[in-house]
Amino acid sequence: MSRIGARELLLGALLVLALVAGGACAPAAARPRAAQSAAADTCDGAAPSYRAEVEPLLKRYCLRCHAEGGDAGEDHDFTRYEVLHAQRTRFRAVIERGAMPPTGLPHPSPEERVRLSRWACLGAPDN
Ligand code: HEC
Numbered sequence: 154m155s156r157i158g159a160r161e162l163l164l165g166a167l168l169v170l171a172l173v174a175g176g177a178c179a180p181a182a183a184r185p186r187a188a189q190s191a192a193a194d195t196c197d198g199a200a201p202s203y204r205a206e207v208e209p210l211l212k213r214y215c216l217r218c219h220a221e222g223g224d225a226g227e228d229h230d231f232t233r234y235e236v237l238h239a240q241r242t243r244f245r246a247v248i249e250r251g252a253m254p255p256t257g258l259p260h261p262s263p264e265e266r267v268r269l270s271r272w273a274c275l276g277a278p279d280n
Contacts, residue, residue: 200275201268203234210269211237214254214261238277245273 201207211219211231218224219231231237237244247253248269254260261269272278 195267195271196274198271198275200278200280201272202280203272203278204280206268207272210261210265214259218254234279238279241273241277244277245270248273 215231216223218226219229220226221230221232223230229236229240231244248261248266251260251266260266
């Protein structure tokens with residue numbers, strides 16, 4: 154293969170990568186296999202609404218601990234949008250791993266987990 158050919162191939166590959174990685178989150182293919190879950194591959198399109206679609210799930214599954222006075226209220230008060238927004242990466246990680254809520258408590262359904270994860274992945278907008 155000539156030098157020019159190899160160079161063009163490289164540029165082409167970079168262009169494809171740039172297009173695929175255009176979103177805020179890495180494409181599924183670039184994530185390590187182990188980090189993927191049922192909620193992966195959902196980080197595109199329009200973000201679910203914080204007030205209409207995310208907050209009700211937080212109330213149902215999280216805020217009994219993640220509010221002032223709760224077990225996790227001091228560092229992770231998710232009744233405060235700014236706190237949740239700042240912790241959106243961790244939030245997404247625990248949702249995708251199914252690590253929260255702690256074992257024994259009602260967990261979000263797969264569809265609800267995808268919704269929470271997508272919202273966080275798409276920048277956790279105050280929408
Ligand atoms: C029964 C209480 C309880 C419930 C319900 C609960 N959590 Fe937690 N969560 C905790 C505790 C306790 C911690 C650790 C707090 C600390 O370290 O200060 C924690 C920590 C976290 C953290 C921080 C993890 C880290 O890496 O630092 C996140 C994010 C989180 N929870 C998300 C959630 C979400 C999302 C829900 C609802 C789907 C939820 N939690 C439901 C008790 C709870």
